[in-house]
Each structure stands twice: as structure tokens, then as C-alpha cells.
Amino acid sequence: MKTVAAFAGAAVLLAACAPKVEQPSTADIQQARQAALSFEQQMKREITTRLERNDDAVAVYMSYADHAPEWAREISNRLELDFSRTALGVRNPANAPDDWEKQQLETFAFLMDSGLDPDTFEAAEIVQEGDATVFRWLRPVRMMDACLTCHGETIEQRIKLLLAQEYPLDEAAGYSEGQIGGAYSVRKVLRVGDQPAPAWTPIPEPVVLPADQRQPGDAPVVAPSSTPPE
Numbered sequence: 001m002k003t004v005a006a007f008a009g010a011a012v013l014l015a016a017c018a019p020k021v022e023q024p025s026t027a028d029i030q031q032a033r034q035a036a037l038s039f040e041q042q043m044k045r046e047i048t049t050r051l052e053r054n055d056d057a058v059a060v061y062m063s064y065a066d067h068a069p070e071w072a073r074e075i076s077n078r079l080e081l082d083f084s085r086t087a088l089g090v091r092n093p094a095n096a097p098d099d100w101e102k103q104q105l106e107t108f109a110f111l112m113d114s115g116l117d118p119d120t121f122e123a124a125e126i127v128q129e130g131d132a133t134v135f136r137w138l139r140p141v142r143m144m145d146a147c148l149t150c151h152g153e154t155i156e157q158r159i160k161l162l163l164a165q166e167y168p169l170d171e172a173a174g175y176s177e178g179q180i181g182g183a184y185s186v187r188k189v190l191r192v193g194d195q196p197a198p199a200w201t202p203i204p205e206p207v208v209l210p211a212d213q214r215q216p217g218d219a220p221v222v223a224p225s226s227t228p229p230e
């Protein structure tokens with residue numbers, strides 16, 4: 001993967017003129033990439049590979065809807081940072097972007113429309129949230145052929161029904177191959193005031209019924225809350 005996105009490069013240049021702006025550390029950026037890679041490997045193993053070998057799409061769906069938020073939680077707890085997925089239009093409302101993520105996602109979309117290669121995009125920034133100094137990181141996720149089973153323009157009826165039941169507010173369908181379908185996001189508190197960040201509190205397991213036991217009224221599925229306090 002290329003190091004820094006075009007606009008992240010621009011941010012570095014700007015920062016060079018204003019030396020007070022703190023730059024994200026290479027270690028944090030690498031850890032964020034590692035988190036995204038772990039998630040991607042899990043997706044490949046449990047989702048795309050199964051679809052490619054023609055496992056029943058509904059079985060794959062069940063496994064995804066049940067486990068994807070869990071994978072993110074496991075990665076977060078292992079690396080002691082908030083790892084999540086988000087998008088401008090989300091399927092699971094629990095994945096909705098915050099202001100920083102939304103702004104970066106809009107920049108990704110703009111740069112892709114301008115003809116740049118999204119595989120080179122990566123945003124990394126140190127931001128201030130009240131007293132907290134926070135590392136933020138975002139990298140786009142592109143829709144591949146296998147993703148379109150559940151995110152494409154034509155989704156088979158059984159999957160459509162499941163989606164309509166569980167995600168009545170779904171905004172993550174209608175994609176075509178190669179489009180940016182969202183992003184991997186990392187947020188890590190570095191300091192609070194002058195103090196080091198408080199010890200990591202493991203994100204607890206969410207209370208979610210297995211997909212085959214959920215009723216229409218149970219939707220939407222709520223992901224573990226790693227949402228930062230405002």
C-alpha cells in the first residue's frame with residue numbers, strides 16, 4: 001500500500017508551514033493499518049471466499065450480520081484502540097460516521113471523482129476533542145464483486161427480505177464494483193490534558209440475538225458501542 005494519500009500529503013505540507021500541528025506517529029499509523037488488515041482477512045476468510053465457492057448467500061449473510069461487529073470489537077480490544085467501519089450511507093445506523101469521518105469520506109469521494117486512485121487514499125490526523133488528544137485514521141474500502149451480493153444494484157430476493165427486516169434504514173445498497181463502499185476507521189486517545197490516556201476499557205460484548213432468532217421489531221442490529229463521548 002502506498003504511504004500517504006494525496007490529500008494527506010497536502011496536510012503534511014500545510015503542517016510544515018505551521019510547526020505546532022502535531023503529526024501522527026508512524027507506529028499509530030501502522031497499528032491502524034494492521035487493524036484494517038485483520039478485518040479484511042476475516043472478511044475474506046468468512047465472507048468473500050465462501051461466496052466465491054458458491055456457499056448459500058443466506059448462510060453467508062447470517063454469519064456476516066452476526067459476526068462483523070464482533071470482529072471489529074475483537075480487533076479493538078486486542079490492539080486497544082477503537083476500530084470500526086463506516087460509510088456516508090450506512091446499513092447499520094450504529095456505523096454512522098461522526099463529523100471527522102464524514103469529512104474524510106467526502107474528501108475521498110471528491111478525490112476519486114477527480115480521477116485519483118482510492119487505493120492510495122489514507123487520512124491520518126491528530127485532533128483535539130475537548131481535553132483529549134486523539135489519533136484518527138481512515139482508509140476507504142472498495143466494493144468488490146462478492147460484496148455486491150448484499151451491496152449491489154440487484155440483490156437476490158431472500159437477501160433483500162433479510163435486509164429489509166433487519167436494516168429498514170439501509171443506505172448501503174446500489175453499489176457497483178470498484179466504488180468506495182465505506183471506510184475502516186481507527187480512533188485512539190493519546191493523552192488527556194497532560195496525562196497519558198487512561199487504561200483501555202475492553203468493549204463489552206453487545207447484546208444481539210442471532211440473525212435467525214431476530215424479529216422484525218428487533219432491527220436494527222446494534223453494534224458494540226465504541227462511539228467516543230462527544
Ligand code: HEC
Pocket residue numbers: 043047048051057060061062064065068069085086087089090091092093095141142143144146147148149150151172181182183221223
Ligand atoms: C452477505 C451479505 C454481505 C456481503 C457479501 C457484504 N456485506 Fe457489507 N454489510 C452487510 C451487513 C449485514 C452490514 C451491517 C453489518 C454491521 O452491523 O456492521 C454490512 C456493513 C458494511 C459496512 C459498514 C457500514 C454500514 O453500511 O453499516 C461496510 C463498509 C461494508 N459492509 C462493506 C462491504 C464490503 C467492502 C464487502 C465486500 C468485501 C461487503 N460489505 C460484503 C452485508 C454484506
